[in-house]
Amino acid sequence: MADYKKAIPVPNDLTKDYWEGAKQHRLVLKRCADCGRYSHPPLPTCPRCQSEKMVATPVSGKGTLYSYSVMRNAGNPGFESEIPYAVAIVELTEQKALFTVSNLRDCPLDQIKIGMPLEVVFEDVTPEVTLPQFRPARKG
């Protein structure tokens, strides 16, 4: 962990519940207490009903692969040893068009399929920061 070379997220007021949840190995999104809609990345008000009652809510961590891109250049420091690797747009099961972006772990590039079931895993990168990542869902 001490030699982690990639950029480290810096939580702010809007994102701190997400990062605190990740540290506890839970995927935590903001959900509107008035209409029930999740929004991610987190916003200060609900995009559907403009409520300001956005509540940190754990979700299942299950989703499907909506789209992806294969990175073949290390555009950011620290990724040199991983190229080529896939970055996924994951549609979470809780709500249509509820997306999160993640590295796609544990999946050879030639086995990636749009619509494949995915599940969250947690990578503890420093003592303070854990990254939610996605991999193919395991049976059972």
Ligand SMILES: [Zn+2]
């Ligand atoms: Zn709402």
